[in-house]
Amino acid sequence: MQFYIMTLFPEMVMNGLNTSITGRAIQKGLLSVEAVNIRDYAFNKHNSVDDYPYGGGAGMLMQAEPVYQCYHALEERIGKRPRVVYLSPQGETFHQKMAEELAEEEELVFLCGHYEGIDERVLEEIVTDYVSIGDYVLTGGELPAMIMVDAISRLVPGVLHNDVSAEFESFQDNLLEYPQYSRPEVWHGKQVPEVLLSGHHANIEKWRRRESVIRTAKNRPDLLVRAELTEEEKTLARKILEETGKA
Secondary structure, three states: OEEEEEEOOHHHHHHHHOOHHHHHHHHOOOOEEEEEEHHHHOOOOOOOOEEOOOOOOOOOEEOHHHHHHHHHHHHHHHOOOOOEEEEEEEEEEOOHHHHHHHOOOOEEEEEOOEOOOEOHHHHHHHOOEEEEOOOOOOOEOHHHHHHHHHHHHOOOOOOOOOHHHHHOOOOHHHOOOOOOOOOOOEEOOEEOOHHHHOOOHHHHHHHHHHHHHHHHHHHOHHHHHOOOOOHHHHHHHHHHHHHOOOO
């Protein structure tokens, strides 16, 4: 999978993504990540890409032409109109199902705004998806882009050492992940649940599913609306919601 990140700060993006799991996946050729500097497409000797907004107001605005020329160069290289994600608080909040959908793309372009944003006209022309990572404001789109690349990359075959782990993590089926334990068997007087030591895989999976429902009801009850639960699990979730005063 190929990621292209249109940014004013390519070093920031690549320094982050060239480490850990994404870094190893890049080295193995499972992913391609390229940060494209929008300043390279400025049309003045100072490589300036911003100007004052019409109508006044605080701050500067990224101009349309450098952004468009940067995008146009990528479009020609890719050979088709790519999917372009603009990181903005105005967009749909990023979630796991969106990550799964975007992981199906062969190429994905991220557009990172800065200053007070980007001229609306170029956004209307090139952006296909507006995505937010939460209801707060950051200084630029670089960190959100890195978060999305990380989440999407985990779903690309071969990126994780154990591909099954991506399938059964938090938010799968709209449930949080169950508690997990490692050695030693007893730590600070706390014992690993006996079912995990039993070797009975069916019982272990049943316990994990139950714990996922309990944890979701306690910590993220909003997710239960979209979760597919059995009648027994619905009764369990209602009980937890009542006990925690969230019903």
